[in-house]
Amino acid sequence: MTAPVEPIGYDPSAVESRWRQRWAERGTHQADLAHGARPFYALMMFPYPSAEGLHVGNLFAFTGCDIYARFQRLQGHTVFEPLGYDAFGIHSENFALKVGVHPMELIPRNIANFRRQLDRAGLMVDWTHSVDTTDPDYYKWTQWVFLQLYEQGLAYKKAAAVNWCPSCKTVLANEQVEGGACERCGTMVEQRFLEQWFFRISGFAERLLGNLETLDWSETTKQAQRNWIGRSEGARLRFRVLDPLADAGSSAVSVTSEVTTGGAEIEVFTTRPDTIFGATYLVLAPEHPLVHAVTTADERAAVEAYRAAAAKQDLITRKTSKEKTGVFTGAYAANPANGELIPIWIADYVLMEYGTGAIMAVPGHDERDFEFATKFGLPIVRVVAGEGETARTPFDGAPFVGEGVLVNSEEFDGLPVAEAIRAISDWLESRRAGMAVVNYRLHDWCISRQRYWGPPIPIIYCDACGTVPVPAEQLPVVLPNIPDFKPDDSGVSPLARHEEWYRVPCPRCGAKARRETDVSDTFLDSAWYFLRYPSVPRADVAFDRELTKRWLPVTTYIGGNEHAVLHLLYARFITMVLHDQGLLDFEEPFTKFRAHGLIIREGAKMSKSKGNVVNPDDYIDQWGADTFRTYLMFLGPFEEGGDFRDAGISGVKRFLDRLWASVRDHAAGGTADTEVMRKLHATIKKVGEDVPALSYNTAIAAMMEYMNTLRKGERTPHRAEVEPLVVLVAPFAPHIAEELWEMLGHRSSVFDAPWPAYDPALLASDTFELVVQFNGKTRGTLTVAKGIAQADALSALRGDAALGRFLTGEPKKVIFVPGRLLNLVL
RNA sequence: GCCGGGGUGGCGAAAUUGGCGAGACGCGACGGACUUAAAAUCCGUUGGGAGGCAACUCCCAUGUGGGUUCGAUUCCCACCCCCGGCACCA
Numbered sequence: 001m002t003a004p005v006e007p008i009g010y011d012p013s014a015v016e017s018r019w020r021q022r023w024a025e026r027g028t029h030q031a032d033l034a035h036g037a038r039p040f041y042a043l044m045m046f047p048y049p050s051a052e053g054l055h056v057g058n059l060f061a062f063t064g065c066d067i068y069a070r071f072q073r074l075q076g077h078t079v080f081e082p083l084g085y086d087a088f089g090i091h092s093e094n095f096a097l098k099v100g101v102h103p104m105e106l107i108p109r110n111i112a113n114f115r116r117q118l119d120r121a122g123l124m125v126d127w128t129h130s131v132d133t134t135d136p137d138y139y140k141w142t143q144w145v146f147l148q149l150y151e152q153g154l155a156y157k158k159a160a161a162v163n164w165c166p167s168c169k170t171v172l173a174n175e176q177v178e179g180g181a182c183e184r185c186g187t188m189v190e191q192r193f194l195e196q197w198f199f200r201i202s203g204f205a206e207r208l209l210g211n212l213e214t215l216d217w218s219e220t221t222k223q224a225q226r227n228w229i230g231r232s233e234g235a236r237l238r239f240r241v242l243d244p245l246a247d248a249g250s251s252a253v254s255v256t257s258e259v260t261t262g263g264a265e266i267e268v269f270t271t272r273p274d275t276i277f278g279a280t281y282l283v284l285a286p287e288h289p290l291v292h293a294v295t296t297a298d299e300r301a302a303v304e305a306y307r308a309a310a311a312k313q314d315l316i317t318r319k320t321s322k323e324k325t326g327v328f329t330g331a332y333a334a335n336p337a338n339g340e341l342i343p344i345w346i347a348d349y350v351l352m353e354y355g356t357g358a359i360m361a362v363p364g365h366d367e368r369d370f371e372f373a374t375k376f377g378l379p380i381v382r383v384v385a386g387e388g389e390t391a392r393t394p395f396d397g398a399p400f401v402g403e404g405v406l407v408n409s410e411e412f413d414g415l416p417v418a419e420a421i422r423a424i425s426d427w428l429e430s431r432r433a434g435m436a437v438v439n440y441r442l443h444d445w446c447i448s449r450q451r452y453w454g455p456p457i458p459i460i461y462c463d464a465c466g467t468v469p470v471p472a473e474q475l476p477v478v479l480p481n482i483p484d485f486k487p488d489d490s491g492v493s494p495l496a497r498h499e500e501w502y503r504v505p506c507p508r509c510g511a512k513a514r515r516e517t518d519v520s521d522t523f524l525d526s527a528w529y530f531l532r533y534p535s536v537p538r539a540d541v542a543f544d545r546e547l548t549k550r551w552l553p554v555t556t557y558i559g560g561n562e563h564a565v566l567h568l569l570y571a572r573f574i575t576m577v578l579h580d581q582g583l584l585d586f587e588e589p590f591t592k593f594r595a596h597g598l599i600i601r602e603g604a605k606m607s608k609s610k611g612n613v614v615n616p617d618d619y620i621d622q623w624g625a626d627t628f629r630t631y632l633m634f635l636g637p638f639e640e641g642g643d644f645r646d647a648g649i650s651g652v653k654r655f656l657d658r659l660w661a662s663v664r665d666h667a668a669g670g671t672a673d674t675e676v677m678r679k680l681h682a683t684i685k686k687v688g689e690d691v692p693a694l695s696y697n698t699a700i701a702a703m704m705e706y707m708n709t710l711r712k713g714e715r716t717p718h719r720a721e722v723e724p725l726v727v728l729v730a731p732f733a734p735h736i737a738e739e740l741w742e743m744l745g746h747r748s749s750v751f752d753a754p755w756p757a758y759d760p761a762l763l764a765s766d767t768f769e770l771v772v773q774f775n776g777k778t779r780g781t782l783t784v785a786k787g788i789a790q791a792d793a794l795s796a797l798r799g800d801a802a803l804g805r806f807l808t809g810e811p812k813k814v815i816f817v818p819g820r821l822l823n824l825v826l
Numbered sequence: 827g828c829c830g831g832g833g834u835g836g837c838g839a840a841a842u843u844g845g846c847g848a849g850a851c852g853c854g855a856c857g858g859a860c861u862u863a864a865a866a867u868c869c870g871u872u873g874g875g876a877g878g879c880a881a882c883u884c885c886c887a888u889g890u891g892g893g894u895u896c897g898a899u900u901c902c903c904a905c906c907c908c909c910g911g912c913a914c915c916a
Contacts, residue, residue: 220830220911227829230915270916283916322914347914354915361916367827368914441915561830561910597831598910605909634852636839640831643838651852657867698840701851708851714868769846776897778847815896821845825896 010660012624016735020119028749029081029124033534033547036078041551042069043530043590045559045567046084046131049110051095054117056606056614056632056644057560060599063629064638064696065558066123070731071691072555073124074755080551081124082533084131085111088139089522093453097486103453104481107134117616122625122734124751129536133525138532139455140476141542145528146447146458146520149577150469154200157467160446164192171450171487190312194492196448197457197518201573205229205440207587208572217593218639224564230441234271235425237360237434239282239333241266241294242341264293266333266344269355269439272362273428274420276337277409278383279360280373282344283326285352286310294344296330303327303346310348324349324372335360336433337424338410347372355439363399370399383408384417445570447521452485452494454519462506462513471507477515493517526567527574530554530589554590561595568593594694597641599632606644614644626733627653633696633732642697655704656736659729662710662717663740672718677762679709680721684758687728696732703728719744724756771821772797774806782822790816797822 023029031039044065047058066081073079087107096103111132118125131138149155162171167187171194201208209229212222241264266282284291286307295303306327326347335342349368350359363373363380373380382391384404391407406412406420415423428434448457456477458470470477480501485494495501496517506513528542534551535544571589579587601612619628631652635642683706690699706725710717723744730737730750741750769781770793780803782796793816798804813825 223830224911227912232915234916268916272916324914349914349916351915359916366916368916371914439915564911600909602837634838645838645853648838648853654867655852697838698851701840704851711868771846773845773847773897776845776895778845778897781846813896815845817845819846821897823845823896 009664010657010736012626012656012736013621015739016120016122016625019735019738020122022738026749028751030126030128031078031080033080033129033551038077039551039555040069040072040077040079041530041534041553041555042072042079042081043533043554043557044081044083045557045563046086046526046529047114048089048091049085049087049107049114050091051099051106051110052608052613053113054616056616057599059121059616059628060632060642061558061560061596062118062121062123063632064596064694066121066125067629067633067691067696067731068556068558068694070124070734070751071755073751074727074730074753076754079124080129080534081126082129082131082536083118083123083125083127084529084533085114085133086522086526086529087111087132087134088454088519088525090449090451090453093451093485096453102481102483102485103134120620120625121616122629124734129533131529131532131536133455133522133529134453136476136478137539138529139479139525141532142455142520142525142528143458143470143475143477144472144542145524145574145578147469147472147475148581148583149199150459152577152581154203154577155197155447156200157195157197159193160196160198161191162194162196162450163189165189194448194450196446197459197516197520198444198446198448199573201445201570202440202442204573204576205231205442206438207576208442208569211572211588215588215593216591218561218595221561221564221568221593221595224561225569228442228565228569232271232439232441234269234437234439235273235428235434236267236269236356236437237273237276237336237428238432239266239268239336239342239360240264241290241344242332242334264290266290266294266358267356268358268360269437270360272365272421273424273434274406274409274412274415274417275362275365275383276335276360276424276428277406277412278362278364278381279335279337279342280363280379280381281342281361282333283350283359283361283372284329284344284346285350285357286346286348287352288346288357290358291329291346294329294331299328299330303329306346313348324368324375326372326376328376336428336431343378345376353443354441364395365399365401367399367401370395381408445521445523445573447524448518449521450493450517451487451519452479452482454522455479455525456495457516457518457520459516460504460506460513461516462509462511464511465506465508465513468506468508468513474507479519493519495519523566523570524574527570528578530557530571531575531578531584549585552584553586553588555592557590557593558596559593560598564595594639596638597636599635599641599644601644603643619649623649623653624735626736627656630656630700630732634700636697638694638696652700655700655707656729656733658707658711659722659725660736660740662707662722663726663743665716666719666722667716668719670718672720673715676709676717676721679706680724681758681762684724684728684756685763688755688758691731700732726750727753727756768819770796772803773821773823775825776823779803779806786819788818790814790818790822793822 042065044062069079069081092103092107096106133139146155164171165187209226209231212225215222266284268282291303291307324347326345329344329346331344332341333344349372350357361369361372363369363378364382365384370380380395382393383406384400385391385393385407386400386402386404403417406415412420412424425436429436456479458475458477460468460470462468480498482494482498484497487494502515502517504513504515505511531543531548531552534547535541538544575584575589576587578584600606601614604610604612606613616628627649631649634652635644683702686702687699690702703725710721726737726740726744727750737750767783767785770784771778772780772782782800782803784793784796797807807824809826811824811826815823
């Protein structure tokens, strides 16, 4: 008799809508935040609700997180799995401008559509604790966070360069500049200086770096943060500027023993103080404050022209064009090591925002300096000699940047580089010409945006009282609904056009005052949202102390590595600040972080222009959410991503069809098959190990393998053989699991059932397959007793007809790996 | 250029404290059962090559070239290609 599967029985859309409704009615997904045992906070990165709808990449990430969370629930944890919307920011605003719909109208519409799509995906999300960053009830607290930083002196204002499009007359984000031109109109972008708000994250660099060691994060993410923080050890060295008049007429580089200074000193940062004898010129960034003072009359016109050109150039082009340019200032400085006079130049390859904005150029041992010196005919001196080189070895078109010993460096000659760095640093320090310092690439965080679609920065300017923070009880500073949210040529936020909004009485003295019209960076919205989720209904505090204590830090955070540096670093920073203020008990928000991979489509990146974007709705309509979820996870390793191919999805559907049929047709009486049960327990073990390791693809493969065993030879499975499988499948395909669980007679949710235990005794066997090799080639296996000794294995081999024939003589060598293999070298 | 992650069948992929015959699981393909037929379902075969009626036997295969080892997808050296991020950071 055959028992053909009749998939008619399994109707995904009916099953899924039934369980969606039941979950909502029963509140299955709402964690008891106040009392639930063993709290587990499963966090996923909240999406930006675009007009295009949910991207399959979002769903891939959410499903991966959901499976992890559901698994933890089956392990007996009270799992809190919230989700919200990151809806402020320039993306929304630009899109709103493009389609001519106000963001206050557009965003709620997008959110509604997202919510509809998310609901269909079968996520265990507790929607009673959602956030929307554009909701005044949320951004009230974003503004409050700003005030916490302000009070600690960690928020300050300074002039900084921004990208400016003279045609669109607006500030552009870096990603809106393509090859130096505005992405919208193609006009060349300029830089402008505007007063902006900054957060002093640079002061936390060492802590942010050091704490990484304590975090259980994807190594790639940690490494990205280390690179971004960019710690480098070096020295600050002081160069005296010489009075240009005293030096007038002398050759560019001459040894002068007694020169009096004009008083000015230029400080440089270098990681190679050992090469100071090879420093043949200095370079200042064009914006360096000393440029004006040191420039001689003869050179002033050229210097000013160069500075003006540099100021006009946009930030992107300047950083990407590698062609060296620069001009001589006419001034000289004394090399503190040997007193030699070296010229001072300005060039845009030196960046004002790194180090001191000035360098000592050592063209013999630095590629950029070498290129510059070659172009402008500046002297190149060798001070490090590599293997087989001497002080006189010429440079062959390139600087020498390798390891070696010092030359042309007076008493330091012969020292290896590593020792020389220390020796020369100490020497210069003793002569008060420098000091060892640690420098970081990490810059302060500019949070100002001269835009509309963000939370207004809660600051008021009063002529009498100066900068006054908005008192906490007056929050939120509500973003007004203005029709003309488009940026204009003023270079300030559109909010500045609305006097009725920005004119307010000073909170301190009551005099007429003005609001800050910049809004804050969207990264600030997302830097603290995980603190808000558990406390969402609370209107009186940003986060409740007790709930926070219970639920944070986040147990596991899963998200994209595109946020490896900015979002994850800012969230760590804000948490640290709130911790220092005594508002949080922990200073690291995410105990464990795992980065998921990216989904591609048939080997290519998905994009609208290629027309190969997967719309989740279509697939869920056709296959059901359970099949879609499981298929997404089956594509490849979760942490590496996968290649979406329509062809493969049917295999997963077939698996669920067979699962359905197995439960429907199972035999209640009789006994379970021993071999099948052995396989079942092996599968329970495998899935229980793979899921927490995010090896979803292999967990699914293991369940499929078990399904093959279960139905081998068209047998009718026993109840004991299928019931545990329903629980194993549940995290992946929650709707069908609930349905089948009920079909098996259970009244409560499968997610309130315990995860099945496997019986190690059942897995243990008295015998094992001993691999038999001859000359390293596997020739077969012998079934032998566990713990068999070499001698017994050999006699078993001699007694085996098939394998014994390979044993043509006495083996020269016998390699016996107990419990594994026997290799005979003949 | 620098830092990560990868190169394994027709395809997505398994397996790396070096060793249970590389390729689990799935797709596709091929053959068969059922059917008037098709779909669906079920069963079987499927890395390449050579030999044999056959059970089988042999050779070649994890990006390329070397090396270590009884034994290498796994370790070491050199190189090539793909993906992601950073990029004049002194």
